[in-house]
Amino acid sequence: MRLIVLLLFSSLIFSQDKEESIERGKLLYQDLCSRCHMPDGKGVEGIYPPLAKSDYLFNKLRESILAIKQGGIEGEIIVNGIKYNTQMEDLGLYEDEVADVVNFILNSWGNKYDKIITEEYIKNLK
Amino acid sequence: MKKIHLILFAIFITHISCAQKDNSIVSPTEKDYEIVNVFDNVEIPWSIEFLDKNTIIYAEKKGEIYIVKNNTAVKVKNVPEVYFRGQGGLLDLELHPDFKNNNLIYMSYASGSREEGGGNTAVARAKLIDNSLTDIEVLYKGEENSTKGQHYGSRLQFDKDGFLFFTIGDRGNRDQNPQNLELDGGKVYRIYDDGSIPDDNPFIGLENVKEATYSYGHRNPQGMFLHPKTGKIWTHEHGPRGGDEINIIEPGKNYGWPKITYGINYSGTNITDDKELPGMEQPLYYWVPSIGPSGFAFLDSKRYKKWNGSLLVGSLKFQYLERLVLNKKNEVTYREKVADSIGRVRDVKICPDGFIYIGVENKGIFKLVPKK
Numbered sequence: 001m002r003l004i005v006l007l008l009f010s011s012l013i014f015s016q017d018k019e020e021s022i023e024r025g026k027l028l029y030q031d032l033c034s035r036c037h038m039p040d041g042k043g044v045e046g047i048y049p050p051l052a053k054s055d056y057l058f059n060k061l062r063e064s065i066l067a068i069k070q071g072g073i074e075g076e077i078i079v080n081g082i083k084y085n086t087q088m089e090d091l092g093l094y095e096d097e098v099a100d101v102v103n104f105i106l107n108s109w110g111n112k113y114d115k116i117i118t119e120e121y122i123k124n125l126k
Numbered sequence: 127m128k129k130i131h132l133i134l135f136a137i138f139i140t141h142i143s144c145a146q147k148d149n150s151i152v153s154p155t156e157k158d159y160e161i162v163n164v165f166d167n168v169e170i171p172w173s174i175e176f177l178d179k180n181t182i183i184y185a186e187k188k189g190e191i192y193i194v195k196n197n198t199a200v201k202v203k204n205v206p207e208v209y210f211r212g213q214g215g216l217l218d219l220e221l222h223p224d225f226k227n228n229n230l231i232y233m234s235y236a237s238g239s240r241e242e243g244g245g246n247t248a249v250a251r252a253k254l255i256d257n258s259l260t261d262i263e264v265l266y267k268g269e270e271n272s273t274k275g276q277h278y279g280s281r282l283q284f285d286k287d288g289f290l291f292f293t294i295g296d297r298g299n300r301d302q303n304p305q306n307l308e309l310d311g312g313k314v315y316r317i318y319d320d321g322s323i324p325d326d327n328p329f330i331g332l333e334n335v336k337e338a339t340y341s342y343g344h345r346n347p348q349g350m351f352l353h354p355k356t357g358k359i360w361t362h363e364h365g366p367r368g369g370d371e372i373n374i375i376e377p378g379k380n381y382g383w384p385k386i387t388y389g390i391n392y393s394g395t396n397i398t399d400d401k402e403l404p405g406m407e408q409p410l411y412y413w414v415p416s417i418g419p420s421g422f423a424f425l426d427s428k429r430y431k432k433w434n435g436s437l438l439v440g441s442l443k444f445q446y447l448e449r450l451v452l453n454k455k456n457e458v459t460y461r462e463k464v465a466d467s468i469g470r471v472r473d474v475k476i477c478p479d480g481f482i483y484i485g486v487e488n489k490g491i492f493k494l495v496p497k498k
Contacts, residue, residue, distance in 0.1 A: 031298065032212050032275040039393040047443065074488075086445070086470065087488050089170060090188070091275065092211035094240065 018103060018116040025097075025104025032091050033101065041109040047086060049079040052109035056080075065117070066125055069098050095122040146411065151448065152462040159430070161465050162493045164483075165194045171485030172472050173218045173281075173421075177225075179479040182491060183254075185233070187215035193257060194491070203258040209236040209245030212275015213295075213346075217247070220282035220290070222319060229253045230319070234280040234292055237267060244273035246310065247280045247294040251319075265321030266292070266338060268310035274298035277311070277364075281350035281422075286357050289316050289324065291375070293361065295346035300384040304343050307335040312383060314347065314361060314375050316340040328378030343381040343406065344373075349422025349439060360410075362419045362439060365389035366397060370416045371409035372437070374456075382406035388414055411450070411458045418442030421473035425449075427480035430496055438464070440471030440484060447471050447484055465492065 030039070037043050041052030051057055056079040057064050067073045071090025076083055093101065096119040106113035170187035177183050182194040183202075188210055191202035208216045214236025222230035231254045238245025246268035252259035277295025284290055296303045296312035304312025307329055315338040317323055329335045349362040359375040369389025373381055386400045388409075402408055413419070421440035425433055437450040445467055451460040465471070470487040477483055482494040 031273075034392055035276075044443075089487070090210075092214070 014116065018107075021100045021103040021116065022107055025100035025102070026108075028093070028097055028101045029104050029108075032093070033105075036088075041105070041111075043079075045082055046084065049077065049082075049084045051105050052111065054079050054111075057105070057111075058113075062125070065098070065102050065122070068093065068102065069095070069122060069125060095119050098122045147457070147459075149458055149461050152460070153466055154462055159464075159494050159496045161468065162495050163490045164493050165197055165199065166490035167199065168485065168488065168490050170215075170472060170487050171491060172216060174473045174475045174483055174485045174491060175219045175221055176475070176477050176483075177221075179477055182483070183219060183231075184473075184485060184491065185216045185219050187217070189216045189235070191216070191219070191233075191259075200257050202254070204252075204262070205259060206233070206235065206237070206250060206252075206262055209238040211236070211245065211273070214245050214247075214275065214278050217278060217280045218282045218292075220284060222251075223284050223288060229255055231259070232265075232282050232290065234282050236278050237264075238271045240273070242271050244271040245278075246271050246297065247278045247292075249280075249282065249290075249292050249317075249321075251321075263321070265290075266315065266317060268294045268297070270297075270310065272297050272299065277346040279347055281348060281361070283350045283352055283359060284319075285352050285359060288319055290319055291316050291340065291350065291359050293344065293347040293350060293363075295344070295348075295363075296383065300345070304345065304383045305380070305385065307332070307339060307342060310336055312342060312344050313339045314341045314344060314359070316377075340377055341375050341379050341381060343379075343383050343385070345383040345387075348420045351422050351424050353424055354426045360422065360424070360437075362422050364418065365412070365416055367392050367394070368412075368414035368416055370413040370419050372411040373407065373409050376407070380406050381409075388412045389416065410456055417444055417448065418470075419448075421471060421475070421484070423474045423476055423482070425476065425482070427476055427482075429480040430482070430494075438474045438482065440474050442470045442472070445469050445471065447474060447482075465494070468492070 036048040037051050043050040072088035076085040099117045099119045099122050102117045171184045172187045173185045175183050189208040191205050192199040217234045220232040232251045234249050236245040237248040248267040250264045252262040276298035279293035279295045282292045292315050294311050303309045323337050330337050345363050347361040347363040362372045366389040369387045386403050419439045420442050423438040425436045439448045447464040449462050449464050450458050453459050469489040473485040475483050484492050
């Protein structure tokens with residue numbers, strides 16, 4: 001019983017952390033990302049790839065997060081069947097902010113991701 | 127029947143009198159120029175200048191300056207630290223009109239830090255001696271730092287009388303900055319080469335205003351040149367979704383952002399119902415949809431005979447250099463893509479020897495060479 005309460009409690013804390021991270025990420029997204037990837041996450045076809053229901057994002061999650069941390073993906077990529085070849089610039093986000101914006105993207109516009117991305121994870125991502 | 131014709135005629139007349147002509151951009155199939163890569167090891171070459179006809183100096187947004195000669199780059203030492211975030215970083219470079227004798231180079235950049243509450247646009251000058259900056263002086267710093275990533279401006283341009291013009295964008299705070307003369311941002315500024323403020327600036331003597339302001343109501347001007355014939359300062363600025371503008375800058379004038387605009391919010395909602403209001407300037411030209419204009423030059427060169435007098439504008443979004451032709455009434459009559467699909471064009475400059483150079487993100491610095 002005690003264990004269950006503990007588990008329940010920690011999962012509540014976890015979901016609260018995640019919600020707060022998503023909220024901060026939303027502001028960062030509006031500020032720094034929405035101009036190209038658009039407020040609805042649909043991007044601009046052939047120029048700025050979509051993040052909403054993007055096959056690339058979920059199939060290549062590590063590469064995608066690294067692109068936010070370091071500034072873009074070099075070379076051509078195919079997202080939902082469309083080619084993209086414009087390297088995103090380094091937006092200069094701090095590691096905690098990368099985590100926040102990733103949590104927002106992974107849980108918006110129909111996207112779903114169970115785990116929380118932490119600052120620690122971003123720090124160690126290479 | 128006659129009446130209907132008259133009404134239709136009237137509608138037609140009002141239509142052409144208030145809207146600019148539709149000049150869809152042309153992609154010429156025949157090109158009488160070649161695009162030559164003169165240097166390829168770049169990331170975001172935000173601005174290009176020329177120390178002489180064989181020597182390029184350019185700024186990397188992340189905060190580095192390079193001098194390029196014969197395809198070899200030397201890194202300039204002692205560049206001020208920049209606040210690298212969003213659209214902020216090292217921005218424009220401009221040589222003093224008497225650079226040959228005084229070695230003075232001017233820089234605009236985002237300055238600040240997370241600890242200082244973010245950043246805002248600063249203008250500094252320094253002496254460039256032996257590939258190093260010395261005697262760095264900050265001449266102007268926009269007040270109110272912000273962590274917002276948007277709209278630092280910033281281009282620098284000396285005019286014929288030695289005044290230095292520069293721009294700061296609205297810093298992502300359109301409801302506060304552009305229409306308020308007491309706040310920085312959303313302005314074109316004019317100062318002397320030492321940073322002092324000219325006595326005849328338009329808002330001198332008004333209480334609490336930013337007296338360096340020359341014009342206001344701007345969104346994010348990232349293109350500026352001195353017209354070689356009229357001596358006027360021309361700018362272009364990023365609109366929101368649609369509504370990038372070209373303006374000729376007049377002292378004390380209000381260019382309307384965000385009270386009037388030909389654009390809408392990125393989300394598709396309206397910013398304002400007004401496209402014109404009394405006391406606010408209309409743009410010389412506006413782009414719908416937006417091209418993401420960066421870098422602006424007036425072509426006054428014997429190298430490209432048919433093109434002389436054209437305006438050149440880099441497009442970040444559509445990844446070409448745009449050439450616009452104006453008639454005597456300053457109306458745009460023709461637009462074409464130059465260097466189509468080359469990449470995100472950050473800057474366009476005319477070298478002292480008359481050739482057009484462009485800086486393209488991750489691709490390099492290119493020279494446009496007319497075919498014989």
